[in-house]
Amino acid sequence: MSPAAGSSRWCPTPEQLMILEEMYKTGVRTPNASQIQHITAQLSLYGKIECKNVFYWFQNHKARDRQKLRRKLNKQLQLQQQQEVVHYNQQSHHFLDSFGSLPASSTQQLPFYNSAALNCSSGGSWRCIRTSNNLEGA
Amino acid sequence: MSPAAGSSRWCPTPEQLMILEEMYKTGVRTPNASQIQHITAQLSLYGKIECKNVFYWFQNHKARDRQKLRRKLNKQLQLQQQQEVVHYNQQSHHFLDSFGSLPASSTQQLPFYNSAALNCSSGGSWRCIRTSNNLEGA
DNA sequence: GCAAATTAATGATTTATTCAAG
Protein backbone atom coordinates (compact mmCIF):
# COMPACT_ATOMS: atom_id res chain seq x y z
CA MET A 1 0.00 0.00 0.00
CA SER A 2 1.13 3.53 -0.56
CA PRO A 3 3.52 4.55 2.15
CA ALA A 4 1.83 7.80 3.00
CA ALA A 5 -1.57 6.21 3.34
CA GLY A 6 -0.71 3.89 6.21
CA SER A 7 0.14 0.27 6.03
CA SER A 8 -2.39 -2.35 5.17
CA ARG A 9 -1.71 -4.27 8.30
CA TRP A 10 -0.92 -3.57 11.90
CA CYS A 11 2.77 -3.32 12.80
CA PRO A 12 3.39 -3.40 16.54
CA THR A 13 5.66 -0.77 18.03
CA PRO A 14 8.44 -2.05 20.27
CA GLU A 15 6.53 -0.89 23.33
CA GLN A 16 3.39 -2.68 22.26
CA LEU A 17 5.35 -5.80 21.58
CA MET A 18 7.01 -5.74 24.95
CA ILE A 19 3.74 -5.29 26.76
CA LEU A 20 2.16 -8.12 24.86
CA GLU A 21 5.07 -10.41 25.54
CA GLU A 22 5.01 -9.45 29.17
CA MET A 23 1.36 -10.35 29.39
CA TYR A 24 2.02 -13.58 27.60
CA LYS A 25 4.76 -14.43 30.00
CA THR A 26 2.53 -13.84 32.97
CA GLY A 27 0.03 -16.30 31.63
CA VAL A 28 -2.34 -14.55 29.27
CA ARG A 29 -3.09 -16.87 26.38
CA THR A 30 -6.64 -16.45 25.12
CA PRO A 31 -8.07 -13.22 26.52
CA ASN A 32 -11.82 -12.84 26.31
CA ALA A 33 -13.58 -9.93 24.67
CA SER A 34 -13.46 -7.74 27.72
CA GLN A 35 -9.82 -8.41 28.34
CA ILE A 36 -9.02 -7.74 24.73
CA GLN A 37 -10.68 -4.38 24.93
CA HIS A 38 -8.65 -3.40 27.96
CA ILE A 39 -5.42 -4.55 26.41
CA THR A 40 -6.18 -2.72 23.20
CA ALA A 41 -6.92 0.46 25.10
CA GLN A 42 -3.65 0.27 26.93
CA LEU A 43 -1.64 -0.50 23.81
CA SER A 44 -3.29 2.26 21.85
CA LEU A 45 -1.29 4.72 23.91
CA TYR A 46 1.74 3.55 22.00
CA GLY A 47 0.33 3.47 18.50
CA LYS A 48 -2.59 2.69 16.30
CA ILE A 49 -4.13 -0.66 17.11
CA GLU A 50 -7.43 -2.50 17.02
CA CYS A 51 -8.91 -5.29 19.07
CA LYS A 52 -8.59 -7.78 16.29
CA ASN A 53 -4.85 -7.16 16.23
CA VAL A 54 -4.64 -8.14 19.87
CA PHE A 55 -6.81 -11.16 19.33
CA TYR A 56 -4.75 -12.38 16.42
CA TRP A 57 -1.49 -11.65 18.17
CA PHE A 58 -2.30 -13.99 21.00
CA GLN A 59 -3.57 -16.63 18.65
CA ASN A 60 -0.44 -16.51 16.53
CA HIS A 61 1.96 -16.18 19.38
CA LYS A 62 0.59 -19.17 21.18
CA ALA A 63 0.64 -21.27 18.05
CA ARG A 64 4.13 -20.26 17.01
CA ASP A 65 5.43 -20.79 20.48
CA ARG A 66 4.32 -24.36 20.45
CA GLN A 67 5.63 -24.84 16.96
CA LYS A 68 9.01 -23.47 17.85
CA LEU A 69 9.29 -25.71 20.85
CA ARG A 70 8.36 -28.77 18.88
CA ARG A 71 10.94 -28.06 16.25
CA LYS A 72 13.60 -27.35 18.81
CA LEU A 73 12.96 -30.59 20.58
CA ASN A 74 13.21 -32.55 17.38
CA LYS A 75 16.41 -30.82 16.38
CA GLN A 76 18.10 -31.39 19.62
CA LEU A 77 17.17 -34.99 19.74
CA GLN A 78 18.79 -35.47 16.37
CA LEU A 79 21.84 -33.43 17.32
CA GLN A 80 22.38 -35.33 20.49
CA GLN A 81 22.20 -38.59 18.66
CA GLN A 82 24.80 -37.40 16.17
CA GLN A 83 27.16 -36.18 18.82
CA GLU A 84 26.89 -39.31 20.85
CA VAL A 85 28.07 -41.22 17.86
CA VAL A 86 30.83 -38.78 17.07
CA HIS A 87 32.79 -38.72 20.27
CA TYR A 88 31.94 -41.89 21.96
CA ASN A 89 35.03 -43.89 22.19
CA GLN A 90 35.81 -43.39 25.82
CA GLN A 91 34.25 -42.37 29.08
CA SER A 92 30.87 -43.06 30.39
CA HIS A 93 27.78 -43.10 28.30
CA HIS A 94 25.08 -40.49 28.24
CA PHE A 95 26.53 -37.10 27.60
CA LEU A 96 24.92 -35.75 30.70
CA ASP A 97 27.23 -37.86 32.77
CA SER A 98 30.34 -36.08 31.63
CA PHE A 99 29.59 -33.32 34.00
CA GLY A 100 32.34 -34.06 36.41
CA SER A 101 34.77 -31.88 34.53
CA LEU A 102 33.06 -28.59 35.05
CA PRO A 103 34.27 -26.27 37.81
CA ALA A 104 34.02 -28.31 40.92
CA SER A 105 31.43 -26.72 43.01
CA SER A 106 30.63 -29.52 45.33
CA THR A 107 26.89 -29.39 45.37
CA GLN A 108 26.53 -28.89 41.68
CA GLN A 109 23.92 -30.69 39.72
CA LEU A 110 23.75 -30.32 36.03
CA PRO A 111 22.80 -26.72 35.77
CA PHE A 112 22.60 -25.86 32.17
CA TYR A 113 22.58 -26.95 28.66
CA ASN A 114 24.35 -29.73 27.00
CA SER A 115 27.51 -30.45 28.90
CA ALA A 116 29.13 -31.83 25.82
CA ALA A 117 29.04 -28.36 24.38
CA LEU A 118 30.02 -26.61 27.55
CA ASN A 119 33.01 -28.77 28.12
CA CYS A 120 34.54 -28.35 24.72
CA SER A 121 37.73 -26.36 24.99
CA SER A 122 39.50 -24.22 22.45
CA GLY A 123 42.50 -26.49 22.61
CA GLY A 124 40.43 -29.50 21.76
CA SER A 125 40.19 -31.13 18.43
CA TRP A 126 36.94 -29.84 17.13
CA ARG A 127 36.20 -30.62 13.62
CA CYS A 128 32.86 -29.19 12.81
CA ILE A 129 31.96 -28.88 9.25
CA ARG A 130 29.32 -26.86 7.61
CA THR A 131 27.95 -24.23 9.87
CA SER A 132 25.04 -22.86 7.90
CA ASN A 133 23.12 -21.74 10.91
CA ASN A 134 20.08 -22.88 9.19
CA LEU A 135 17.97 -23.74 12.16
CA GLU A 136 14.44 -24.66 11.53
CA GLY A 137 15.08 -27.55 9.33
CA ALA A 138 12.13 -29.69 10.20
CA MET B 1 43.74 -16.76 42.00
CA SER B 2 47.49 -16.87 41.90
CA PRO B 3 48.79 -14.30 39.45
CA ALA B 4 50.86 -16.60 37.33
CA ALA B 5 48.19 -19.24 37.11
CA GLY B 6 45.81 -17.44 34.83
CA SER B 7 42.66 -15.58 35.59
CA SER B 8 39.69 -17.15 37.23
CA ARG B 9 37.34 -16.09 34.53
CA TRP B 10 37.38 -15.53 30.84
CA CYS B 11 38.09 -12.04 29.63
CA PRO B 12 37.19 -11.52 25.98
CA THR B 13 39.71 -9.88 23.71
CA PRO B 14 38.51 -6.89 21.68
CA GLU B 15 38.44 -9.05 18.57
CA GLN B 16 36.38 -11.72 20.23
CA LEU B 17 33.99 -9.15 21.59
CA MET B 18 33.55 -7.55 18.20
CA ILE B 19 32.74 -10.85 16.57
CA LEU B 20 30.27 -11.79 19.26
CA GLU B 21 28.49 -8.46 19.05
CA GLU B 22 28.40 -8.73 15.30
CA MET B 23 26.75 -12.11 15.55
CA TYR B 24 24.30 -10.82 18.10
CA LYS B 25 23.44 -7.92 15.88
CA THR B 26 22.70 -10.26 13.01
CA GLY B 27 20.27 -12.21 15.15
CA VAL B 28 22.15 -14.93 16.99
CA ARG B 29 20.58 -15.31 20.42
CA THR B 30 20.66 -18.86 21.71
CA PRO B 31 23.05 -20.89 19.61
CA ASN B 32 22.74 -24.60 20.01
CA ALA B 33 25.55 -26.93 20.90
CA SER B 34 26.76 -27.25 17.36
CA GLN B 35 26.71 -23.53 16.70
CA ILE B 36 28.51 -22.86 19.95
CA GLN B 37 31.27 -25.14 18.90
CA HIS B 38 31.68 -23.34 15.61
CA ILE B 39 31.73 -19.97 17.24
CA THR B 40 34.21 -21.10 19.85
CA ALA B 41 36.50 -22.48 17.21
CA GLN B 42 36.40 -19.21 15.33
CA LEU B 43 37.01 -17.09 18.41
CA SER B 44 39.83 -19.26 19.64
CA LEU B 45 41.92 -17.79 16.85
CA TYR B 46 42.01 -14.59 18.86
CA GLY B 47 42.60 -15.95 22.35
CA LYS B 48 41.85 -18.61 24.86
CA ILE B 49 38.19 -19.45 25.07
CA GLU B 50 35.86 -22.31 25.85
CA CYS B 51 32.38 -23.20 24.72
CA LYS B 52 30.84 -22.34 28.03
CA ASN B 53 32.17 -18.79 27.69
CA VAL B 54 30.32 -18.41 24.43
CA PHE B 55 27.21 -19.93 25.91
CA TYR B 56 27.28 -17.60 28.91
CA TRP B 57 28.02 -14.58 26.80
CA PHE B 58 24.89 -15.00 24.73
CA GLN B 59 22.76 -15.77 27.74
CA ASN B 60 23.94 -12.71 29.57
CA HIS B 61 23.88 -10.40 26.61
CA LYS B 62 20.38 -11.36 25.69
CA ALA B 63 19.11 -11.11 29.24
CA ARG B 64 20.67 -7.71 29.86
CA ASP B 65 19.41 -6.43 26.59
CA ARG B 66 15.89 -7.35 27.58
CA GLN B 67 16.43 -5.91 31.01
CA LYS B 68 17.47 -2.58 29.60
CA LEU B 69 14.44 -2.47 27.33
CA ARG B 70 12.15 -3.46 30.15
CA ARG B 71 13.42 -0.74 32.41
CA LYS B 72 12.91 1.82 29.72
CA LEU B 73 9.41 0.58 29.17
CA ASN B 74 8.61 0.72 32.85
CA LYS B 75 9.53 4.32 33.02
CA GLN B 76 7.13 5.00 30.22
CA LEU B 77 4.44 2.94 31.84
CA GLN B 78 4.75 4.80 35.08
CA LEU B 79 4.57 8.10 33.30
CA GLN B 80 1.50 6.86 31.53
CA GLN B 81 -0.13 5.68 34.70
CA GLN B 82 0.28 9.02 36.37
CA GLN B 83 -1.79 10.58 33.65
CA GLU B 84 -4.30 7.82 33.61
CA VAL B 85 -7.82 8.47 34.77
CA VAL B 86 -9.59 5.76 36.62
CA HIS B 87 -12.68 4.90 34.75
CA TYR B 88 -14.57 2.40 36.85
CA ASN B 89 -18.08 1.96 35.84
CA GLN B 90 -18.70 -1.18 33.97
CA GLN B 91 -17.67 -4.76 33.66
CA SER B 92 -14.52 -6.32 34.96
CA HIS B 93 -11.80 -4.15 36.34
CA HIS B 94 -8.32 -5.58 36.10
CA PHE B 95 -8.14 -7.54 32.94
CA LEU B 96 -6.36 -10.29 34.78
CA ASP B 97 -9.21 -10.68 37.21
CA SER B 98 -11.57 -12.35 34.88
CA PHE B 99 -9.33 -15.31 34.45
CA GLY B 100 -11.73 -17.49 36.28
CA SER B 101 -14.22 -16.96 33.54
CA LEU B 102 -12.04 -17.86 30.63
CA PRO B 103 -13.57 -20.40 28.36
CA ALA B 104 -12.24 -23.78 29.38
CA SER B 105 -9.51 -24.61 26.94
CA SER B 106 -10.56 -28.20 26.92
CA THR B 107 -12.11 -28.12 23.55
CA GLN B 108 -12.60 -25.65 20.81
CA GLN B 109 -12.24 -21.99 21.58
CA LEU B 110 -14.64 -19.62 20.05
CA PRO B 111 -13.09 -19.44 16.63
CA PHE B 112 -13.83 -15.90 15.68
CA TYR B 113 -14.68 -14.27 18.87
CA ASN B 114 -17.10 -11.60 19.76
CA SER B 115 -17.47 -9.30 16.82
CA ALA B 116 -18.01 -6.38 19.12
CA ALA B 117 -14.60 -6.91 20.54
CA LEU B 118 -12.90 -7.47 17.24
CA ASN B 119 -14.40 -4.38 15.81
CA CYS B 120 -13.53 -2.06 18.60
CA SER B 121 -11.04 0.52 17.44
CA SER B 122 -8.31 2.34 19.25
CA GLY B 123 -10.07 5.58 18.64
CA GLY B 124 -12.78 4.60 21.07
CA SER B 125 -13.12 5.87 24.58
CA TRP B 126 -11.55 3.03 26.46
CA ARG B 127 -9.77 3.67 29.64
CA CYS B 128 -7.71 1.17 31.52
CA ILE B 129 -7.15 1.20 35.19
CA ARG B 130 -3.88 0.21 36.68
CA THR B 131 -2.88 -3.28 36.05
CA SER B 132 0.11 -3.09 38.31
CA ASN B 133 1.94 -5.91 36.73
CA ASN B 134 4.98 -5.21 38.69
CA LEU B 135 7.39 -5.60 35.89
CA GLU B 136 10.94 -5.22 36.99
CA GLY B 137 10.65 -3.33 40.20
CA ALA B 138 13.35 -0.83 39.30
C1' DG C 1 50.68 10.86 38.72
C1' DC C 2 49.57 6.77 41.69
C1' DA C 3 47.27 3.52 44.34
C1' DA C 4 43.62 2.56 47.72
C1' DA C 5 38.67 2.85 47.80
C1' DT C 6 34.48 2.75 45.53
C1' DT C 7 31.31 1.85 41.81
C1' DA C 8 29.85 -0.15 37.38
C1' DA C 9 30.10 -4.14 34.07
C1' DT C 10 29.94 -8.50 33.12
C1' DG C 11 31.30 -13.52 33.57
C1' DA C 12 29.50 -17.61 36.04
C1' DT C 13 25.96 -20.12 39.10
C1' DT C 14 21.75 -21.00 40.99
C1' DT C 15 16.74 -20.95 40.98
C1' DA C 16 12.16 -20.71 38.81
C1' DT C 17 9.32 -21.30 34.92
C1' DT C 18 7.71 -23.37 30.82
C1' DC C 19 6.07 -26.92 27.72
C1' DA C 20 4.94 -31.36 26.67
C1' DA C 21 5.58 -36.42 27.33
C1' DG C 22 4.57 -40.28 30.34
Add this chain to the structure above:
DNA sequence: CTTGAATAAATCATTAATTTGC
Protein backbone atom coordinates in the same frame (compact mmCIF):
# COMPACT_ATOMS: atom_id res chain seq x y z
C1' DC D 1 0.02 -34.86 38.27
C1' DT D 2 4.63 -35.78 37.81
C1' DT D 3 8.83 -35.35 35.52
C1' DG D 4 12.56 -34.34 31.85
C1' DA D 5 14.62 -30.90 29.09
C1' DA D 6 15.59 -26.39 28.10
C1' DT D 7 16.31 -21.76 29.32
C1' DA D 8 15.07 -17.12 31.30
C1' DA D 9 15.43 -14.58 35.62
C1' DA D 10 17.77 -13.65 39.62
C1' DT D 11 21.80 -13.73 41.96
C1' DC D 12 26.70 -14.23 43.18
C1' DA D 13 31.52 -13.00 42.29
C1' DT D 14 35.36 -10.94 39.96
C1' DT D 15 37.26 -7.83 36.96
C1' DA D 16 37.38 -2.97 34.82
C1' DA D 17 36.54 1.92 35.45
C1' DT D 18 36.27 5.66 38.19
C1' DT D 19 36.90 8.53 42.06
C1' DT D 20 39.49 10.20 45.77
C1' DG D 21 43.28 11.75 48.84
C1' DC D 22 47.82 12.31 48.94
